[in-house]
Amino acid sequence: MKLMQVLVFSLFMCVACGAENRVGGSSGGSAADDSSFGGFGTDGGSGSSSGTGSDGGSDTGFGSGSFTGSDPNKPDAETVSQDDELDSECGYGDVYGLICSMSEQMFVNGADVWIDTLDCNGTPVKRQTVSDANGFYTLTQVPSGIQTVQIQKDIFTKQYNVVVKAGKLSDVTGVAHKECFQVVGSLCKEGLQTMNVESEFVGAMADIVVFVDTSGSMKQESSWVQDNVNMFAQYIGGQQVDYHVVLVGNGFDLCVPPPLGGPNCTDGPKFRHVKEKIGSHNGLEKVISSYPQYQDFMRAGATTNFIAITDDNSKKSSSWFTNQVFAQQNPGFSNPFVFHSIVVYGDIPFVGCLGGAYGGVVYLELTQQTGGSKFPVCETNWSSIFGQMAETVVNTVQSTCAYQLKDPKAVANADKVELSYDKGAGSQTFQLVSGPNQCGNGPSFYFDNPESPEKLVLCPTTCNLLDNGFLNLNLLCN
16 A cells, blocks of 8 residues: 555646756746756757646546556657757647656546647647546647647646647657656665564654634734743653644734744744634634645644634534534544633623633533633733643643654655564564554554654554564565
8 A cells, every 4th residue: 555645735747858858948847846847949049838836636537556657549650859959840740748646656637738829820729638547648730849738637737848840749758657657666665664662662642733813802812822832842742742733823923933933933843833814703614724734744643632712702613613623534633632722711791801802602612522721811821821731731642552663754655564563472463554543453553644654653452462572564665
């Protein structure tokens, strides 16, 4: 099973002719897609082409992955070398190409492909087609010259230049074949990673998702979050809990400094800032709708702690949020999760406490339902609030039987992995499952993040089997 997967909005298009076989071209791709390449030009001239759009789109339309890369329907014609110079002959040729997703190792079918140009007489000409089931396409009767092929699949757009000669076939499948069968294939390296059962045990993991209401009345509170979040994270880490912190919110120059954050308000190894504006009533909605922005940061086997920081109530119910939390996947949130509230509550009708806008009824319901902690947002001693909440997070984290991978990239690139447990009197094989929800009664394990694994996690019943000895993770290539 291939462990390295692509996110729903990440397609890598492998299309024709890179720098090694272009004439007079210049690379012009965007930073988001290094498969972009320059156009072709005559001697002394120049041509350029830039990738537009984003590496996005749907996985729908990918081939089976079993296709070998040869096409029985390839047009039978004399092929143009993309190193050739243009000649003066006016006429029509064909363009033959292949579209692939390098990350998925699958070919993209159903993509719209077209050339919009002028013929030798200056008459507008448009040639268009759709990539076939194996990702190939052919554009026929294309006017000779340097033409721009454009490709679109959902929100993904791409363009590149190609030399077309009268009566000949411009075959631009070479780079797709190279990247999909040679470059990526070579990333898989067979090997063995051994972990000592006792000395290399990692322990509990916590993924903490904080949202901060940045409406006009929350300016002071936002600054208190910024002042105390490092102390909060350091305490949790000091209790031997492997943590990740996600902060959802934007406004009032909200910035998490080092050591949790990176320099100049950037992300850190254990911190992700999702810069979404949070209003008075939509915090729960934003946590769910922005999940794709931090999905890769969440880890299977980690206990999810949500923290709401707001002086108002939610327009969505607690049951709505709970259902949405459990609907998220790959890897999703933990079940059960824990919800903490720094919100309005107290004896004053409606506003709860002085300075509050409205009682945080929905958030308090979630806190009560999940065994989290609650604190009044009207309080001014936020170092005490964050200190107590850090203790609660540590106490609610479920212990996991996890081991740090010694070469995570090698695991991600492996075609197949096998795990065995050796305690000196024979070995026992454990089955790979997709996540904690698939743990059964048999010996099994999973990775904290299948797309970018960092830890190997044993299912609870499997962990109970361990005494001493070694875990052997065998990496295999097809």
